Amino acid sequence: MMNAWRALLCIVLVAALLPTLASAADTIEGKACAHSDPTSPDFSTECECGQTCIADSASTTGSACYTVPGANWYDPCKAKIESQWSFWGPIAMLGVLCAFLVAAFAYMLGIGFDVRELRMWAKSEMYQAFASAVLVGALIVLTYIMLDEGMAVILGANVNPFAVAHRYLEGVANPLIDWYRNFYNWTYWIEALTTLYKYENMGPGEIYLLVWLKPILVDPPHLAMHFIIQVLMIVYFQESILSFIQQKMFSVLLPLGVFLRIFPITRGAGGLIIALAIGFFFVYPTIFAFVARMTEEQAAMEAALSTARASTVGINFEQFSACEHDFEDAAKTAEEQANPAVVAKVNQFHSFLPPIILKAVFYPMIIFAVTISFIRIAAPLLGSDISEVGQGLVKLI
Amino acid sequence: MGFPVCSDFSSFQGFVTGWQPVVIMATFIVFLVAGLAYILAGVANHRGVRLWAINQVYEGIVTLIFALFFIGLVQWACTLDAHMLGDDVKCAPCPEAVAGADPTLACTQPAFFNIQNLTVANHCGTFKVAEFYVQDFRNTIEQAFTTVAVLNGFIAFASTFTWYTAPGGIGMQVSLGHGLTQVSQSLSMGISAIGVGLLLAMAQVLLVRISEQLFGYLMVAGLLLRSFGATRGFGGSLIAIAVGFFLVYPLAIVLLYGLLLNNLHNDYQDLVGATQSSSNAFSGIQDALASINNMINPVAWIGNGVNAAFGFIATLAVGIIFIPLVIFIVLISFIKGLSAAIGEEVDVSNLTRLI
Incomplete structure (x- = not known):
């Protein structure tokens, strides 16, 4: 019986304290990240694209993800692409060369055996190989154009x-x-x-x-x-x-x-x-x-x-913005x-x-x-x- | 049903060795028929039959090449190191790993392609890693399911807290914790969502295993059917489906689930952290207050427990809806391209009706 009374007392006390407690808001800034070289910013990490992994003594790993003020938000994204492409780029270039080689060989065979379809296929593959070469050779430039001349112009560089x-x-x-x-x-x-x-x-x-x-x-x-x-x-x-x-x-x-x-x-x-x-x-x-x-x-x-319009239905529609008049x-x-x-x-x-x-x-x-x-x-x-x-x-x- | 091609390569080799002569025989029959047709066409001076015969010989040669180099291609595919998709890819645990050691470290291969040592590379092979990833995905969901269910159990238990007094046999009773039922119902919705996620993750695990096991049958049937003119299109389509599920599907899983699993683990840790605060031992009056507070305090609950549970569910939903959708359309696109190149383009309009 006494235990029940104690428990009830606890609940009443806690209930009285309810409004004084606040929830912690989630934030994407300051997430811990692995940093290979703490002396310089690291773009190629698990941070979100738009954030950079920089040294932070408060973080458990010694580094954390932050948006660097002043820089374009997409600079880390470009750096990530460059990092990836430094590995894939040479392999892709090799692939393009192979594609040219195969197309040329097929064209030779098409002429040698007088197979028109093979010649046509080889020509078509040659065009595709050119297109691939352009994409492979200019991927970084294309990314710059898409970000610097595309998104940045449409929305603004800082947005x-x-x-x-x-x-x-x-x-x-x-x-x-x-x-x-x-x-x-x-x-x-x-x-x-x-x-x-x-x-x-x-x-x-x-x-x-x-x-x-x-x-x-x-x-x-x-x-x-x-x-x-x-x-x-x-x-x-x-x-x-x-x-x-x-x-x-x-x-x-x-x-x-x-x-x-x-x-x-x-x-x-x-x-x-x-x-x-x-x-x-x-x-x-x-x-x-x-x-x-x-x-x-x-x-x-x-x-x-x-500014002082009150909602007639007990709800302030301005909190929810969209199509207030209609609703x-x-x-x-x-x-x-x-x-x-x-x-x-x-x-x-x-x-x-x-x-x-x-x-x-x-x-x-x-x-x-x-x-x-x-x-x-x-x-x-x-x-x-x-x-x-x-x-x-x-x-x- | 079937056998895992890469894990049990010797059985696969035995199976293919049994069927390979049949495919080669079928191809030679096609050559024979084409040769006869060519001779007859020459006698009858029929251009159409002659062209048909030439075409059959070309296609027969292609099928013969597939049949002869098939095992080598599969061996190469089985030894593809999943690290080609990035250095942070984790290998599946090795059975031969030393007891007590980190099972994922023992089979980490620094080499880009490892063709020489099939036994070791098998654990870093795309199929093993894909299965390991979807299994890890499934396990994390299972743990979260248990965590949220236990959490909800506490809430449901607290919601039955009832006070009564009846001096002299007449009195009153009130369920003071009854207000928690709504929070419990909200978490029940979360549990249902996690349950659906768990089922779909289990289906993914099965699909990975089935696609490896069915490969041998589909490929051999495809090759055999591709030998004959009348069934060439269908055979090509079967080969394309087999190769798509054998090569592209596990690679796509390793790539996309590899990106997601870190986030999912982090969200699960958040969920565990949030729930631990409400399930601490009653070591003192302060902890007891904190625990009861966390149980019934809506601010703390929304901010921590419930929020963490639904944050986890959101990441889970990316893994069970968004990623499979991307994998599916990439896979279909690959199968369409390959089937058009080696046989007959697969008509996926019927498959899209499923959506």
């Missing part, structure tokens, strides 16, 4: 589209976490109260006194928390994909794709890998940055026009046509979800569709035919 995309997704996830926390705080003690039970050891009078509160005050937040977790999973999934692409995909896949593109039987796979690397490294985050800017600017404009107008119309008490209760718990779903699911889906479309168009230009697979991917979206 890291990956950071913008991460911020966009954090901007979606953080309110969700806040809402989850608020709903939990809101329902915890009410839910406990709904279990209040009149007890007697004889007679039929066992009654849950406050269970009627459950469908009104407990179940709607539970439903909202259920949706929040689902949307949160989608947002975290996108963050993981972005990190994966930024950290590893480009610097590994691009050289490999160029190498595989040299040989006839792996040309399709190579071209596709190049298209995937470019599509996911350039197109995907760039479109993300555009969408993020679009929604940020919209929110700023709304804030400037009406607010729709909510107003619904409010006018339905039972005000019911609408107010529903809005209280769920009206934040549509704009969040728009930002967490709809916009990213469009971004993904644009990326896939780019890959579908770019892959045939690079020697890969993915028309059927591409159709399947579009169906997947």
Whole structure:
């Protein structure tokens, strides 16, 4: 009995301290990394593309990943490509020479045995070998052009589209976490109260006194928390994909794709890998940055026009930025046509979800569709035919 | 069913040696038929039959080359060192490793290509490393599943905490921990997601093993069918599928899962770190307070336990959705290219309907 009282006392004490506790925010800065030479910055490490591994005594390995101020965000990416290509480049050049040799030999045989098809194939392979030679010889230059003259010109040299995309997704996830926390705080003690039970050891009078509160005050937040977790999973999934692409995909896949593109039987796979690397490294985050800017600017404009506007449904739509007018107008119309008490209760718990779903699911889906479309168009230009697979991917979206 | 080609190379060699004369015999029959047709075409002065006969001879020669050099090619492929994809590739544990030593170190080969010593290179071979990676992926998911399930067990247990008082037989009862049920339900969703991930990872492990085991059968059947004109296209397609799953699939797994596993391990460590804070032993009143606090405190939970669990699930989702998708389309692209070159282009439109 005494133990139960002590436990109850602990719970009450802790519950009283709840608001004073804060969660630690995740950060991608300062992640420990292995550093071969602590006296100089190291680009070719496990840091995300855009960060450099530099000496840090606070880190467990003595080095940590940081964004170096002043430098272009993509300089470490270029350095990674150079590092990879210093290994793959000579092998790829050898492959190109082999391709020329095979094509020339086939042409000789085609003339010798008077096989027209073989001659045609040899000519076609010669052109492909030229294209591969250009790609192999100028990969570093092409990467510079894509980054310095492409991304930097479109977005600005100091704008890291990956950071913008991460911020966009954090901007979606953080309110969700806040809402989850608020709903939990809101329902915890009410839910406990709904279990209040009149007890007697004889007679039929066992009654849950406050269970009627459950469908009104407990179940709607539970439903909202259920949706929040689902949307949160989608947002975290996108963050993981972005990190994966930024950290590893480009610097590994691009050289490999160029190498595989040299040989006839792996040309399709190579071209596709190049298209995937470019599509996911350039197109995907760039479109993300555009969408993020679009929604940020919209929110700023709304804030400037009406700094003290209060939401009529108990939710501040400015937190969620996207298409505020539409949702607010729709909510107003619904409010006018339905039972005000019911609408107010529903809005209280769920009206934040549509704009969040728009930002967490709809916009990213469009971004993904644009990326896939780019890959579908770019892959045939690079020697890969993915028309059927591409159709399947579009169906997947 | 079948045998792993690289792990059990001698059985594979025996199997191929048994079938090789059949393929060669079939090719010679084709040569014979083509020769007869050529003679008849010369007698009848039929240009079409003559061209057909020449074409059959060309294709027969190609099939003969495949059949004769097939074992050598497979041996080369089996001894491809996975380090060609990067120095940070880890070899599979070696059975011959010294007890107590790091099993991955004993078979690390610095050489780029290791063709001489098949036994050692086998453990750094792409198939072994691919299987090791997907197995590691699966094991990490399994551990996370257990961790989150135990965590959820604690939460579910705490949610049953009930207080009652009944002086004189009449009183009241209230479930003080009942508010935790929602957190428990959220974690249950996480457990379901991890469970699905575990199933898909198991399927990947099986697919890697099956693709190695089926290679011998598919390749021999492909060669045999490719010998005859009527089944040449289908035979070429079978060879392309066999080679795609034997060469490209494990290489793609080593490359892409190798990139992901570090992140997954880090996320799992975060998850373990976050859950340890809530499962500390009750060594004193301060720890007890901290533990109970972590159990029911939403701020700490969202910030640590639940957040870490869903962070892990996000990385897991990359491994079970995004990476297999990339591997699949690269593989299909390779199979299409190779089948078009040696036989008949595989029609993948039916496969895309599966998506």
